[in-house]
Amino acid sequence: MKVTFLGTGTSVGIPSIGCDCDTCLSDDERDKRLRASILIEHEERKILVDASTDFRYQALRCGLKHLDAILFTHAHADHCFGLDDTRPIMFRNKIEIPCYATAVTWEGLRRVYSYAFAPAVSGVPRIIPHTINDRFKLFGLEILPLTVMHGPLPVTAFRINDFAYVTDCHEIPEAALAQLRGLEVLVIDALRFKKHPTHMTLDQALAYIKIVKPHRALLTHISHDIKHAETSGHLPENVEIAYDGLEVTSS
Template sequence: MKVTFLGTGTSQGIPVIGCECDVCTSLDFRDKRLRTSIHLEVDDTSIVVDTGPDFRAQMLRERITHLDAVLFTHEHKDHTAGLDDVRSFNFKQQYDMPVFGRKQVLEQLKQEFSYIFAAKKYPGVPRVNLNEIKNKPFEFNGVNIQPIDVLHYKLPVFGFRIKDFTYITDVNYISDDEKEKIKGSKALVLSALQKEDHISHFNLSEAIDLVNELKVPQAYFIHMSHRLGKHADIEKELPEHIDLAHDGLKIEL
């Protein structure tokens, strides 16, 4: 199983438009963060989790030429805005793209991309096959996927566990029952927005505490704001078994 971090930034990305802070003006490539998304290669299956506004650039940068499915964590624009660009895969692969999400996410996609679902479609629009998922395991192309139900303030968000890998973005609360699904993971990817408290995201210390509570041997933090600080500086503050992810980082399990 191979994991590629397509983007690791928060909804505005880094640098933020018009900002001249130390992070946004940093020359370290690890401080350049597109909107959060991930690519999974599980055996022969290629899956992307979330298609944010930077989806096209991410596919080109990583030279991803085949995509079997898209999983959506939730309906916020920084996680869905790039859906239109799956049409390149439609043309190349000659089939409708399977898309998985909870009911309210699929309904939001129908509103945001109404032209995709119109009765009379304009030639060349994306072709997608919507699949509703609930908080129970499902299988796609031989890959077993375990949703993990978390809260982003009051908005339900799905994390996903595949084999020994768990991915959770946009979260500030996980129930004890859902934490049980994470235990035993060899690697956990988790949102850590900034050092200060936030109404809908774990801050840095909360994310570290959760990793330690679950006793995950390796964790990577994502969905980071420019307010968190420079990559190089924060890395020095983290425990040995926790790292900040960065765009383009690849890990194998």
């Protein structure tokens, strides 16, 4: 399967409005980070993980015309406010898009998108909600939802075959950690250098990478504290900072 990083930034996006720090003013394209989301492509199927605030621009930028499913990690604004912008895909292709989330995440999504669940309303996102709590098959891929902690909020990490996407968390509980062994590619939250109550620092992410030992690790959900070129030089060999537009393959 192919994974494209549609966005690798923290909730405010980089550059951050009004900020004149080195990263926000950087000319390096890798320092321009839209809100975190990935697109998984497998045998002609396209699965979006989170519909970010920047979904519209992300879809236009990569020429996305179709979606077969959306997986949600949690219902924070930066991960779900783009769901409304998936409507052209639904309308043009005359489809309803199956969406997968845990009961906790659906609670948040139903609050934000109450109008999409109201009967007989037109012009709203057409979704087919699926509540997940255990492994399931999707277009031939084995998808294992794992619970990680984002402050007090349980967030869903996804292991898909030998690839895992672990965004928005400050802690990976033992049960999830046990399911992250033997990965070809691990994508993991690394917000900044300084401690944060709901996200991992770069050091915390590196510590988990050391435990899990993926073949390749990619950092995401990055704030302006981390400048791509500067920090990249100090990372272990199997660790890279992901950037918008990066494509990776995994089995």
